[in-house]
Amino acid sequence: MTAYMDHKDLANETISEERATQIRDGVHRVLDTIRLSEQQAGRESGSVQLLAATKTRDVGEIMAAIDAGVRMIGENRPQEVMAKAEGLQRLCAERGLNLGATDAAGSDHETVPFHLIGQLQANKIGKILPIVDTIESVDGLELAERIARRAVARDITVGVLLEVNESGEASKSGCEPSEAIELAEQIAAMDGLELRGLMTIGAHVNDEATIRAGFAHLRRTRDAILASKTPGTEHCTELSMGMTQDMTLAIEEGSTIVRVGTAIFGARAFI
Incomplete structure (x- = not known):
């Protein structure tokens, strides 16, 4: 088990009003930044979704973000998904919301x-599939095939994003940019999967042109995949790129999902 999970009760549902206010203010600041960036980039309002990165945050903190207007959450570690799922699903249901892969057939509630x-290890796939609806860190055929087999066995469809290492940095996961189109077409053809887009993490450099170039290349790759009209690729519309430090650049280059954690929740107590 991850060390910080020995010290923090991630299933905790109770937070102070002061903490809830801090999170609400953080959500509103980030949403305002996104809307301003959309406007300045000449993009339609609402074309970029905020994903709250909830690593190390407990159920109470996450629900405060949802109450403040967050409508997409993302976890880094399968262990945290499993620790928080029951509480999150129950509290969302109390608010008339469906969470993730909850069976909501026929429901008119917002999801x-x-x-x-x-990153996802093969032995955790079966444990998270009843909970998450999209896996953003699919970086090759082997992992995609493993997820597809589990999905078919459960008679479900799992959304995936192909992770591309646009920066070329050894510390980052993802397939080579030159392989992305072929891999995307192969993944899109798999039963049990729906290829919903591409994901990358911006280059960790202090150079706007380099960061922007990676985002722009991912957008062109996505556009090429859609233009191919290969069966199964028609849903490959999402571009998950951009975090707090490079969010504006990502939005200018076409991001549809930006992932923000610290700007919403504050600095982590545990890592």
Whole structure:
């Protein structure tokens, strides 16, 4: 088990009004930044979704963010997904919301998508599939095939994003950019999966042109996949790119999902 999970009760549902206010203010600041960036980039209002990155945050903190207007959450670690799922699903239901992969057939309630945004080990796939609806960290055929087999066995469809290492940094996961189109077409053809888009993490450099170039290349790759009209690729519309530090650049280059944690919740007590 991850060390900080020995020290923090991630299933805790109770937070102070002061903490809830801090989170609400953080959500509103980030949403305002997104809307301003959309406007300045000449994009339609609402074309960019905020994903709250909830690593190390407990159920009470996450629900405060949802109450403040967050409508997509993402976890880095499968262990955290499993620790928080029951409380999150129950509290969302109390608010008339469906969370993630909850069976909501015929429901007219709004759904809060639940993404896995961190690396996924094969032995955790079966444990998270009843909970998350999208896995953003699919970086190759082997993992995609493993997820597809589990999905078919459960008679469900799992959304996936193909992770592309646009920066070329060894510390980052993802397929090579030159392989992305072929991999996307192969993944899109798999039963049990729906290829919903591409994901990348911006280059960790102090150079706007380099960061922007990676985002722009991912957008062109996405556009090429859609233009191919290969069966199964028609849903490959999402571009998950951009975090707090490079969010504006990502939005200018076409991001549809930006992932923000610290700007909403504050600095982590545990890592």
